[in-house]
Amino acid sequence: MALSFVSCGNSGSNGGDKGNDKQQQGLVGEWYYNDNTYYTFNEDGTGSYMAYGVLVGNFTYSESNGKLTLNYEGFTDPTVFNYKVEGKTLTILSGEGNIGSDTEYKRK
DSSP states (O other), rough: OOOOOOOSSSOOOOOOOHHHHHHHHHHHHHEEEEEEEEEEEOSSSSSEEEEETTTEEEEEEEETTTTTEEEEOSSSSSSEEEEEEEEEEEEEEOTBBOOSEEEEEEEE
């Protein structure tokens, strides 16, 4: 099962006294590709991914050095993406280890 993901940077992050906490706070919320495809990142480091109105999976997440790591329930290998956040846009970057082109999600 292939999973796609969105990535975020630290732009606009606030609060927390650890780098990872600041990054996670910048990710907290819902990020939409379209009305039926989006990521939800919770403050406690958990989240979910919906694609075309169907729950793809729940996960825990962490951030380090511009990489977002998702650990989906039921899978042993993590999903890792390069990402950045600029304003209300989360971009999962293409490149080494990522398939396809950059994908943008908008915060709602």
